[in-house]
Amino acid sequence: MTDQKVAIVTGGSSGIGRATAIALAKQGAKIVVAARRSKEGDETVQLVKETGSDGIFVNTDVANEASVKSLIEKTIDSYHRLDYAFNNAGIEQTMTPLTEQTVEEFDQIMNINVRGVWLSMKYEIPAMIKSGVGVGGAIVNNSSAAGIIGFPQMGIYIASKHAVLGLTKSAALEYAKSGIRINAIAPGGVDTEMVGRLTEVDKQWREKLTSMHPIGRLSNPEEIANAVVWLLSDKASFVLGHTLLVDGGIVSR
Numbered sequence: 741m742t743d744q745k746v747a748i749v750t751g752g753s754s755g756i757g758r759a760t761a762i763a764l765a766k767q768g769a770k771i772v773v774a775a776r777r778s779k780e781g782d783e784t785v786q787l788v789k790e791t792g793s794d795g796i797f798v799n800t801d802v803a804n805e806a807s808v809k810s811l812i813e814k815t816i817d818s819y820h821r822l823d824y825a826f827n828n829a830g831i832e833q834t835m836t837p838l839t840e841q842t843v844e845e846f847d848q849i850m851n852i853n854v855r856g857v858w859l860s861m862k863y864e865i866p867a868m869i870k871s872g873v874g875v876g877g878a879i880v881n882n883s884s885a886a887g888i889i890g891f892p893q894m895g896i897y898i899a900s901k902h903a904v905l906g907l908t909k910s911a912a913l914e915y916a917k918s919g920i921r922i923n924a925i926a927p928g929g930v931d932t933e934m935v936g937r938l939t940e941v942d943k944q945w946r947e948k949l950t951s952m953h954p955i956g957r958l959s960n961p962e963e964i965a966n967a968v969v970w971l972l973s974d975k976a977s978f979v980l981g982h983t984l985l986v987d988g989g990i991v992s993r
């Protein structure tokens with residue numbers, strides 16, 4: 741990566757997104773941090789700048805088409821190109837029996853986790869093509885181990901993360917010849933605010949989640965960021981439509 745590259749990180753205001761924004765900045769990329777919380781987004785930009793690179797925060801709701809369109813326009817206005825995108829924004833589901841889950845919850849999770857990734861790619865890809873990235877443009881979508889295995893009482897989240905893989909593979913095939921590589925990562929449990937929120941609802945959640953991992957611990961966000969940086973980089977130049985497990989062995993059980 742060189743200091744000419746520009747990367748969008750959705751959900752860059754915390755957790756995996758923030759760690760990836762910093763990791764990409766350390767490689768010299770300029771970072772566009774996209775999320776809804778401005779204070780936290782600005783904090784990520786500050787951390788990006790501390791690496792010696794540059795960044796901006798764009799207040800974005802990935803579920804909203806006008807908001808995503810505006811994110812891409814602001815990126816091009818600021819940096820005149822787009823090379824990389826990490827479509828990472830997502831929300832969790834609290835464990836609830838299927839029969840008690842609501843249509844509102846279904847729509848909210850699907851709108852952010854699935855529509856958000858689809859909308860992001862819909863506007864990022866033309867911007868990358870217009871930037872003339874040729875061989876070297878790349879997108880990584882954040883699925884989950886939940887995109888591969890089932891889990892009781894979390895079917896909406898599980899379905900949303902399976903859908904991210906379907907979108908990733910289809911887009912990867914569609915744009916294979918454009919020079920833009922599109923891949924996904926599938927993290928296992930990562931110690932972020934998301935796990936914290938689930939642990940507030942079920943005090944045993946962190947312990948239960950940890951015990952599912954053969955490696956015996958959760959990952960830290962930086963371990964996921966390392967995988968994203970590699971997938972986006974030219975070192976992964978022949979990797980396309982792939983789902984990279986970074987899961988502490990959870991899917992191999």
Ligand SMILES: NC(=O)c1ccc[n+]([C@@H]2O[C@H](COP(=O)([O-])OP(=O)(O)OC[C@H]3O[C@@H](n4cnc5c(N)ncnc54)[C@H](OP(=O)(O)O)[C@@H]3O)[C@@H](O)[C@H]2O)c1
Pocket residue numbers: 750751752753754755756757774775776777778780800801802803828829830831832852882883884885926927928929930931932933934935
């Ligand atoms: N933690 C895990 O165990 C784990 C495992 C596998 C996959 N993942 C996936 O990793 C991704 C990041 O999660 P995390 O663990 O880092 O948790 P997190 O700290 O809660 O991060 C979620 C990020 O998504 C953003 N976001 C949520 N809704 C959004 C929307 N409508 N528009 C724009 N941004 C939105 C949040 O920012 P704002 O609130 O500021 O908008 C936040 O930056 C998610 O897709 C999650 O499903 C997490």
